[in-house]
Amino acid sequence: MSTPAMWCGQSVERVEDAALLTGRGRFIDDLGVKPGTLHAAILRSPHAHARVKAIRADPARQAPGVAAVLTGEDVTKLCASLVVGVKAPIECWPIATDRVRYVGEPVAVVVAASRYVAEDAVDLIEVDYEALPAVVDPLAALDTAQPVLHEGLRGNLASERSFCYGDPEGTFAHAAHRVSVTIRYPRNSCTPMETYGVVAEYDVGEDAYDVLANFMGPFSLHAVMARALKVPGGRFRLRTPPDSGGSFGVKQGVFPYIVLMGVASRATGRPVKWVEDRLEHLAASVSATNRVTVLDAAVDADGRVRALAWDQVEDVGAHIRAPEPATLYRMHGNLTGAYDIRHVSVRNRVVLTNKAPTGLNRGFGGPQVYYALERLMQRIAIELGLDPVEVIRRNLIPSGAFPYKTATGATLDSGDYAKAFENALADGGFAALREKQKEARAQGRVYGIGLTAAVEPSVSNMGYITTVLTPEERRKAGPKNGAQATATVALDPLGGVSVHVASVPQGQGHRTVLAQIVADALGLKPADIRVITEMDTARDAWSIASGNYSSRFAAATGGAAHLAAGKIKAKLARIAGAQLNVAANEVEFADGKARARGNPDNAVAFSRLAAASHWSPGLVPVENQALRETVFWTPPELTPPSANDEINSSLCHAFIFDFCGVEIDRTTCAVRIDKYVTMHDCGRILHPGMVAGQITGGFAHALGAALYEEYAYGPDGSFLTGTFADYLVPTAMEVPNPVILHLETPSPFTPLGTKGVGEGNCMSTPVCIANAVADALGVAEINLPLSPAKIAAHLHGAERTPRKPQAKPVAGKGRTLHGSGQAQAAAPPQAVWAMLLDPKTLAAIIPGCHGVERLSDTHFRAEVTLGVGPVTGRYKADIVLSDLTAPKAVTLTGVVTGALGNGGGTGRITLAATDDGGTTLAYEYDAEVGGKVAAIGGRLLDGAARIVIRQFFAALARHTGGKKPGYLARLFGRGA
Amino acid sequence: MKPPNFDYIRAESVAEAHAALAEYGGEARVIAGGQTLVPMLSMRLARPKVLIDIMHLAELKDIAAKGDALRIGAGVRQAEALASRDVAEKAPLLAAALPWVGHAQTRNRGTLCGSVAHADPSAEIPLVLLALGGSVALSSHRKRRSVSAADFFTGMMSTARADDEMIEAIVLPAKRPDTSTAFQEFGRRHGDFAIVACAAVVSPDGITFAVGGVADKPERRDFPALDGSPLDDAIDAFAWELDAREDLHATAPYRRELVRRMGRATIEEARRCLA
Amino acid sequence: MPRLSAERRHRVRFTLNGSAVEAEAEPRMLLTDFLRHELGMTGTHVGCEHGVCGACTIEINGVPARACLTLAVQADGATIRTVEALAPEPGRLSILQEAFRRHHALQCGFCTAGILMSLDNYLRQRPNPTEENLRVFLGGHLCRCTGYVPILAAAMDAAKRLREVPANA
Structure with missing residues (x-):
């Protein structure tokens, strides 16, 4: 070949961009729908855990424009539970049935003429919940005394497996040192800018579903969805739109909604469209797992790590939704990171808690694993008094050891870790950074340096998840493995080339790179190649591994396209050889021609050659007909887990070494990234611009995870980060430019020598920044996100004590609100007491009360409108009086529910006579507020609740002929 | 949604x-x-x-500098105020705070009076109005009245505006030549709600110091011309009095410490400008 | 006093990308939905519907603003520009759009329309921005793909080229 790899390796302009830059993208919500298509809105649970006692949906069903309201009862009649990936007697429905288990879980689907009308009807649905205690903390969830989410399990432990590789026990017994870290890795998500979208249509005549969704794969989930919809795979046609607005793993999680909207379409006999809104997305799409890890190392005196002991407790949320618990097993083969460690023990537990179910997210298991491993490496250096650089250097897998088989079964395909590491230190200016740190510290500034080495796996083995099963269970289920990639290269009658792949990109530029790859193979220009990436399971070649995840594109899909182009080329070479009177192996493809090597004048135009099998098949021997070639490629290296639980969990392993310098502001405790260097060996690079884009993009995600982002839950399971004002995605102000360095060691296992690169910084960067912050602060235990308030606890030190004694602090932990206050009533205690027990008085003094119904002497029900400023909603309040000591004290317990949220609280009121014949009312309360307002307005909530409570007592005092309101307002100003 | x-x-x-x-x-x-x-x-x-x-009412669109006051109508957008020479000259504290209000893209639509009406405890414009001793011009079919900022903000998103009243304008006293002002804010990200925002007005005889983001409304204290540890003590006492909120983004002790440190820095900054 | 009842759709007219347009909207309809679904201008995207992400940024009366924080009825009589108006002619990109393509300043392209609308306006007001100016200004936009580095590079490059050939702006 005279023109090998001309286009690959160049940062050519992307074919995708012209449309996207001019507003002509074709995202799911940009595509028209069939006339008569209905729109869905979903009623979601405000509770983390509750029994659904009744759903009253008739007013919603009868509302104008509403076609249907589907509850769990309706949905379960038309579909089956989603398959659950562990051997446990539990189900996973796309909608709540008898119980809700997380805030945001679908409870009912309204299908109506427009989204606006559907949301109006959602507001008309009334649900009676019986709140249950929630379990939020993964370690607490292990306690069998805690509330159980799925009764089939008897506890919340869904899976437990222990593994042993080499002789960890013996190695630990004889180790010079044992170093340990405990990590609580938080929840976060990559939150693509485009949310989920589904348009589903059911054909009753054929009992078949046709769904358009911005799903990203893996298409193993096609089988899960088809089974849930109770149709054979061929009757579940899944298509994707041409453009998808980012995914980072997250758009795997649209699949339960595909089932739900399929059912909605079947129930209404009309196409149904649903576009998730951002509030739905944040509360209930998909999250990365949070994980508690205890990691121990057996270490020689010189810092050489001999053994690791992993203990991981993985929190997958309220359901084990496919493909979980994959997050826990994705990294299983490379649990030793970039290091040569031969002895490993692993204990893996998967627990269920009252949080949103987890799923794919960029890095997928890597952030959790490397946070523990690389925090450990820093602790080893500190505890042994060594330089952290030296500890990494001494433990790296040596150059020349590749392919290297890890203790847990992965084959690290290629690399020269030592060289990449040394190059990064030299080219990245590590020595200068150390100097800078010294200088900064001499000036009293808070400056730290962090380091991370990591191995970035890509091209997942579809069998790795079966490591969660015992070898015996695997034998019964049959082996699973491989990573089928597909690509089709076709020639049209005008000699044009098109490429079809099942890679389902969400902005990565697959079309451009495939054009480069195929152009190189056929001696053409990328502009000559038309690449189609929208997918249609009814027409395209695909398999279970299809889709865009585990950074598989460049290695697997790109490789398959290269092979398919090679097959076409081989056939074309034979046809050309016959025409040019040379042997097929003497034909070369260049400059849009097929020509005889050494005699460029003896040539035929590519387009003419390519059209030959269409126009004159008689002249082309059947076996040489070049029309369309499809390649299915799966690497033989990806074998199922062995009987000893060794698993080559991924085909490719890139190497990353990062270091950074951070400075922390002594006043604000904000972390500023002063310098960030990231070295990547991701094998051969096909498009440097896109590789840089993957790195800077992943880096920004990781920076968010390190410093800003957390899906936060209150202790009662209320969701606290329901808007982009509380879930803090970094902006251009927060993300610095990282220095990117490369080494290129091609993978021997992929057709193009490529490896994945898209997820690496999500694995390496969070812990690199944490190591730097830990270095700056001199602390051993540090968990993400590194919020200023968290850092302040270290940096600001103990708070100076107030000069004047302080009232009891008002705000409590999490969502529990504690408060106390006093009010002066003009009437004597007996009169005030009577008022408290009188529905009429209560109706007058409860803020916004529309009437009180007396159920018994001590049980009242009220309808109230509560609110602060413009934020108002109508609620039902259930009030019980207890511990009555007339006329001195009473305990008031209330539960309030409404569209904006729910609250519950207990208050103790005491009455004391005053000298002037009045009463001093003292009150103390604990309240909890959850639901919609907690998720989207938590910042304002405590104050709002306090205002309502204050209003109640102010009104009570006023009702007894207390002082004028202005005075009372001031009086209570410091109370609640 | x-x-x-x-x-x-x-x-x-x-x-x-x-x-x-x-x-x-x-x-x-x-x-x-x-x-x-x-x-x-x-x-x-x-x-x-x-x-x-009310955005079609031409009479509400003015920024009017009259004597020693600056009146900003309900139709004036934040970006317009930020570009106003009158605001820069007569209310430099407001000019310093406005870039912290949301982002350029929201300041192009959002109004100053809208922010005052909403009375978010972390919002910058109510804080500035309070720090400067400004007032809110309210009107209804019944009457017109002026309410001082100190009386206008009554709590979390709560104000003294009656249901039938609208805000016609806010009125800020123009900066006196013998005073100087400074504004500092810290939020998790630029453009976020303030965790703590500080505004200081200093003159040779005293200090006005106001804090947003900490209590359920902006709060203000007037100190004599203190310095050194008496000033720290005064700020500390104020920090404790603020009944600091706890939320997802900040603890109460952290908020108080920001008040102490950033408050001091804000006052110092204002003083440097005075000198 | 024009009073639009909640129950009915009302005619909304404005100038969109230089042409007079009109369609009907209920008072509650957001300008994003009006542009996208009533007028078919799907280049303006919806990312959060609460004014934080910036994907829906358009130009209203000459300044960048969030379409999702605007009711269609509020836009009656306004002059509006959307991403569809940026290219000088079909098949040709503006200097800013070209710079985005050259610097790989977009990946999925979902946030891009809003960022382009903000920058197009900004570079006309401030032809000589520093990178810091641009970072502050772009703080009103979220992008999850690029990490902002190439967006800043493209914006700086576009600013430079616009200064050189102002006629093509």
Whole structure:
């Protein structure tokens, strides 16, 4: 070949961009729908855990424009539970049935003429919940005394497996040192800018579903969805739109909604469209797992790590939704990171808690694993008094050891870790950074340096998840493995080339790179190649591994396209050889021609050659007909887990070494990234611009995870980060430019020598920044996100004590609100007491009360409108009086529910006579507020609740002929 | 995430706005820039029956410098105030705070009076209004009145505005030549709600120091011309009095410490400008 | 006094990308939905519907603003520009759009329309921005793909080229 790899390796302009830059993208919500298509809105649970006692949906069903309201009862009649990936007697429905288990879980689907009308009807649905205690903390969830989410399990432990590789026990017994870290890795998500979208249509005549969704794969989930919809795979046609607005793993999680909207379409006999809104997305799409890890190392005196002991407790949320618990097993083969460690023990537990179910997210298991491993490496250096650089250097897998088989079964395909590491230190200016740190510290500034080495796996083995099963269970289920990639290269009658792949990109530029790859193979220009990436399971070649995840594109899909182009080329070479009177192996493809090597004048135009099998098949021997070639490629290296639980969990392993310098502001405790260097060996690079884009993009995600982002839950399971004002995605102000360095060691296992690169910084960067912050602060235990308030606890030190004694602090932990206050009533205690027990008085003094119904002497029900400023909603309040000591004290317990949220609280009121014949009312309360307002307005909530409570007592005092309101307002100003 | 139904009235005179407010009272909301109200509608947190759009009222669009006061009408957008020479000269504290209000893209629509009406405890404009001892010009079909900022903000998103009243303008005293001002803020990200925002007005005889983001409304204290540890003690006492909020983004002790450190720095900054 | 009842759709007219347009909207309809679904201008995207992400940024009366924080009825009589108006002619990109393509300043392209609308306006007001100016200004936009580095590079490059050939702006 005279023109090998001309286009690959160049940062050519992307074919995708012209449309996207001019507003002509074709995202799911940009595509028209069939006339008569209905729109869905979903009623979601405000509770983390509750029994659904009744759903009253008739007013919603009868509302104008509403076609249907589907509850769990309706949905379960038309579909089956989603398959659950562990051997446990539990189900996973796309909608709540008898119980809700997380805030945001679908409870009912309204299908109506427009989204606006559907949301109006959602507001008309009334649900009676019986709140249950929630379990939020993964370690607490292990306690069998805690509330159980799925009764089939008897506890919340869904899976437990222990593994042993080499002789960890013996190695630990004889180790010079044992170093340990405990990590609580938080929840976060990559939150693509485009949310989920589904348009589903059911054909009753054929009992078949046709769904358009911005799903990203893996298409193993096609089988899960088809089974849930109770149709054979061929009757579940899944298509994707041409453009998808980012995914980072997250758009795997649209699949339960595909089932739900399929059912909605079947129930209404009309196409149904649903576009998730951002509030739905944040509360209930998909999250990365949070994980508690205890990691121990057996270490020689010189810092050489001999053994690791992993203990991981993985929190997958309220359901084990496919493909979980994959997050826990994705990294299983490379649990030793970039290091040569031969002895490993692993204990893996998967627990269920009252949080949103987890799923794919960029890095997928890597952030959790490397946070523990690389925090450990820093602790080893500190505890042994060594330089952290030296500890990494001494433990790296040596150059020349590749392919290297890890203790847990992965084959690290290629690399020269030592060289990449040394190059990064030299080219990245590590020595200068150390100097800078010294200088900064001499000036009293808070400056730290962090380091991370990591191995970035890509091209997942579809069998790795079966490591969660015992070898015996695997034998019964049959082996699973491989990573089928597909690509089709076709020639049209005008000699044009098109490429079809099942890679389902969400902005990565697959079309451009495939054009480069195929152009190189056929001696053409990328502009000559038309690449189609929208997918249609009814027409395209695909398999279970299809889709865009585990950074598989460049290695697997790109490789398959290269092979398919090679097959076409081989056939074309034979046809050309016959025409040019040379042997097929003497034909070369260049400059849009097929020509005889050494005699460029003896040539035929590519387009003419390519059209030959269409126009004159008689002249082309059947076996040489070049029309369309499809390649299915799966690497033989990806074998199922062995009987000893060794698993080559991924085909490719890139190497990353990062270091950074951070400075922390002594006043604000904000972390500023002063310098960030990231070295990547991701094998051969096909498009440097896109590789840089993957790195800077992943880096920004990781920076968010390190410093800003957390899906936060209150202790009662209320969701606290329901808007982009509380879930803090970094902006251009927060993300610095990282220095990117490369080494290129091609993978021997992929057709193009490529490896994945898209997820690496999500694995390496969070812990690199944490190591730097830990270095700056001199602390051993540090968990993400590194919020200023968290850092302040270290940096600001103990708070100076107030000069004047302080009232009891008002705000409590999490969502529990504690408060106390006093009010002066003009009437004597007996009169005030009577008022408290009188529905009429209560109706007058409860803020916004529309009437009180007396159920018994001590049980009242009220309808109230509560609110602060413009934020108002109508609620039902259930009030019980207890511990009555007339006329001195009473305990008031209330539960309030409404569209904006729910609250519950207990208050103790005491009455004391005053000298002037009045009463001093003292009150103390604990309240909890959850639901919609907690998720989207938590910042304002405590104050709002306090205002309502204050209003109640102010009104009570006023009702007894207390002082004028202005005075009372001031009086209570410091109370609640 | 779509708004519930409401009627929409495009007022063509202040009297029409008054009439509509008189008719609907608490069921109506005035919409100006809409940068806070529209998302509250979309989230269905707010459910007014009627929206009264006042952005077509030319008489509310002025920034008027009259004597020793600056009057900013309800139709004036934050970006317009930021570009105003009068604001820069007569209310440099406001000019310093405005870049912290949301982002350029929201300041292009959002109004100053809208922010004051909403009374978010972390908002910058109410803080500045309080620090400067400004006032709010309210009007209704019944009467016009002026309420000092200190009396206007009554709590979390709560104000002294009656249901039938609208804010016509805010009025800021013009900067006296013998005073100097400074503004500092810290939020998790630029453009976020303030965790703590500090405003200081210093003169040779004293210090006015105001803090937002900590209590459920902006709060202000006047100190004599203290320095050194007496000043620290005064700020510390104020920090404790603020009854600091705890939330997802900051603990109460952290907020208090920011008040102490950033407060001191803000006062120092104002003093440097005075010198 | 124009009073639009909640129950009915009302005519909304404005100038969109230089042409007079009109369609009907209920008072509550967001301008994003009006542009996208009533007028078919799907280049303006919806990312959060609460004014934080910036994907829906358009130009209203000459300044960048969030379409999702605007009711369609509020836009009656306004002059509006959307991403569809940026290219000088079909098949040709503006200097800013070209710079985005050259610097790989977009990946999925979902946030891009809003960022382009903000920058197009900003570079006309401030032809000589520093990178810091641009970072502050772009703080009103979220992008999850690029990490902002190439967006800043493209914006700086576009600013430079616009200064050189102002006629093509």
